[in-house]
Every structure is written in C-alpha cells, then in structure tokens.
Amino acid sequence: MTAPLVQVGRVVLVTYGPDAGKLATVVDIVDHNRVLVDGPTTGVKRQVLSFKRLSLTKIVLENIPRTIGSGALAKKVAAQDLEGKWNATARAQKLAQRTTRANLSDFGRFKVYLLRKKASAIKNKIAKSVKV
Amino acid sequence: MSRFNEYQVIGRKQVTETDPNPTLYRMRIFAPNQVVAKSRFWYFLKQFRKVKKATGEIVSVNQIHEKKPTQVKTFGIWLRYDSRSGTHNMYKEYRELTRTEAVFACYQDMAARHRARFRSVQIIRVAEVATKDVRRPYISQLLTKGLKFPLAHRVYRHATKRHSSLFIAKRPATHA
Numbered sequence: 001m002t003a004p005l006v007q008v009g010r011v012v013l014v015t016y017g018p019d020a021g022k023l024a025t026v027v028d029i030v031d032h033n034r035v036l037v038d039g040p041t042t043g044v045k046r047q048v049l050s051f052k053r054l055s056l057t058k059i060v061l062e063n064i065p066r067t068i069g070s071g072a073l074a075k076k077v078a079a080q081d082l083e084g085k086w087n088a089t090a091r092a093q094k095l096a097q098r099t100t101r102a103n104l105s106d107f108g109r110f111k112v113y114l115l116r117k118k119a120s121a122i123k124n125k126i127a128k129s130v131k132v
Numbered sequence: 133m134s135r136f137n138e139y140q141v142i143g144r145k146q147v148t149e150t151d152p153n154p155t156l157y158r159m160r161i162f163a164p165n166q167v168v169a170k171s172r173f174w175y176f177l178k179q180f181r182k183v184k185k186a187t188g189e190i191v192s193v194n195q196i197h198e199k200k201p202t203q204v205k206t207f208g209i210w211l212r213y214d215s216r217s218g219t220h221n222m223y224k225e226y227r228e229l230t231r232t233e234a235v236f237a238c239y240q241d242m243a244a245r246h247r248a249r250f251r252s253v254q255i256i257r258v259a260e261v262a263t264k265d266v267r268r269p270y271i272s273q274l275l276t277k278g279l280k281f282p283l284a285h286r287v288y289r290h291a292t293k294r295h296s297s298l299f300i301a302k303r304p305a306t307h308a
Contacts, residue, residue, distance in 0.1 A: 003307050007280035016291055028204045031227045031274055032281075036204055046202045048229060051283060067203065 004056040009064035011082060012037060016053040019044045021095075023057070023086060025077065028067050036067075040074035041082070059085050134232040136162045136239075138196040139169040145183050156191060157181065162235045162255060166193050176254075198230035206271055207234035208261040213242060214252040221256075225271045231258050 004010065010026045012035075024039035030048055037054070038046040061080050064073070086092050104112065139161050145154040157177055163169035170193060174185040207226050212219060224241065228234040235255060242248040266272045285306045290296040 003282040003284075005280040005282050007278075020291065029274060029279055030204050030229075036202070036229075048204075051286075052289060056283065 004058055004060075006035065006051075006056065007060065008066045009061045011057045011059040011061060011086070012049075012054045013057055014044060014049065014053060015055050017049075023082065024049075025061055025064065025073060025082075027064070027073065038070055038073055040070045041077050046070060057086070057091070058089065134230065134236050135164055136232045136236050137164065137169075138162055138232050138235075139166060140192075140194045140196050141169055141173040142191040142193075143173055143177060143183075143188050144191060145188050157183075160196065162232060162258075166195075169193060198232070201230050204229055205234075206261045206263070206266055206275070207231065208257075208259050208265075208267070209234060209238045209255060210257040211238065211242070212254045212256055213246065213248045215246060215248070223267065225261065225266060225268045227271060227274060234258060 008026055012024055014020055014022050022039055022042045022044050024037040024044040026035045027038045028036040034048050034050050037049045141161050142156050142158045144156050159173050161169045161172045163172055170190055178184050209224050211222050226234040226237045228237055242253050263275045
C-alpha cells in the first residue's frame, strides 16, 4: 500500500471546518503544509487548506493542469465520474454506514445487534476450525 | 483572514503662500487599519522628506485589493530590520495568495526567527517573483514541474474534542 501522494488532481476529503465531509480536488500546492483546493461540484469554494484539515483519498483525477479554473474542473470531475468512484471506495461506504447507524431507530439497532451476533457466531466457528 | 490590509496613502506638505502646490507623495503601506496606515505613512515620510504630520496633510487613503486572490504566487520581500546590535537588510521569499498574506507571514517569520517586532521591521518592497528568478531553495523546491510528495508520519488530530482520548488501545497509524 503506497501512501497517497499530494499532487495536482488528488482528491481530498475535508475533515474539519465548515466544509467537513465534502470532497475537493487539489488544484495547486502552496507549500509543505497547504494546498489550493477546489470543489465546484461538491460546494467547496476555491481556497487554501492546510493538510491538518484534509484527508488524502486514493483517487487521483487525470489531466488536471495546475491552476485549472473552477468551470473546467467541474467538467473534468463530471467526465471522470468522481462521485461514482468515491461511492465505490470502501472508505466512503464506511462513512455512509456510520451515518445510517447513527440515525437508526431502536428497532433498527435491535436488528443490527441480532445480525452482528449471527456474524460473530459464524466467525467464531471458522476460527475454531482453523489449526493454529 | 490576513491581519493586514494594503493601503495607498497620499500626502503632502501643507499649502503655503510660497508653495501653493506642494508635491504629492504616495506610499503603499501594510497596516491593520487606516489609522495605523496614516501613522506609518508619516513615520516613513519623515525619514525621506522634510515633512511631518503637523506640517503636512493626508490627501487620500485607499485600500488596495489583491488582483487575483485565488492564485498562488511567490512573493519576494525586501526589508530592513533592527536587531539587538544593528540594523540589517534582508530579502525573503514566501508562497502565498495575496501580498497582505505574504507580508503577514514575513512579520510572523521575523518575529519567530529574529525576535523582531513590528516596530523594528520596515517593509521596503513586496514584489511577485517569477519562477526563474526565485533565489531561495526552500521555495524553488516547491516550484518543480509535476511536484508530488507523500505526507510522511502523519500525526492525526481528532475532528472534535469529544473524540480525543488520553489512552488508546492500539498504537496510532501514521500513514497518510
């Protein structure tokens, strides 16, 4: 697993601040701590964000020239189907699962509890059968 | 977000019978507000010309806004500062979006590296520098084509205080 690189075209997830939870694309690198980021399709205004407020994703958009304009970036994002790629990643699904779990009713939580018991029973059975 | 604004301050000597049309002097001042801008204008002008606040008048103060505030630029700043044992000239470079942010970074940098306060620093010139004219290696290394780098040994900070804990069960992962 090579670490994701900071580069023009890298898709980042904003983790802190008013745009937390939104995706954006790196459009230019300011210095070792900050990048110019833009998310025309996700509602992130073009701004400089520090890496402390970001999380790099595994997605890199292709053919993003440095300092690309917002309009052109929006077209490339739509053409390369960023939303589809993101929703397919395990990470996005995990984040979505967290929000659904947080918004469950008591009955929903009960169903989750039963299913988890079933799943752990199967896992324990397999674990017992494997010779150490 | 920048603590400074850039002002264009124009002033001149007061009108007298012998001098009905005194020459106008214009300065670009970085200051947090107009009051400080006018004060700094007189501070500098007194050093260059035989005029002071009592014998002169401010003609106009206008705020200068950045032309392209969403474009990252390399700024070269020429400055003069008083250290504990003398006064020196310096040239520093910063990667910022606006002139005011570059000047703010410069003041912070001078305070950190040389313990120079605002009063001891005089900004002589702020200019955008083209990539081929960059003099400092810590800036030119960021201007290479196709720059990419990993974030090594990331120490994560929790999004909210409520998620932070004093003890954790496993060692944290520091990959990006």
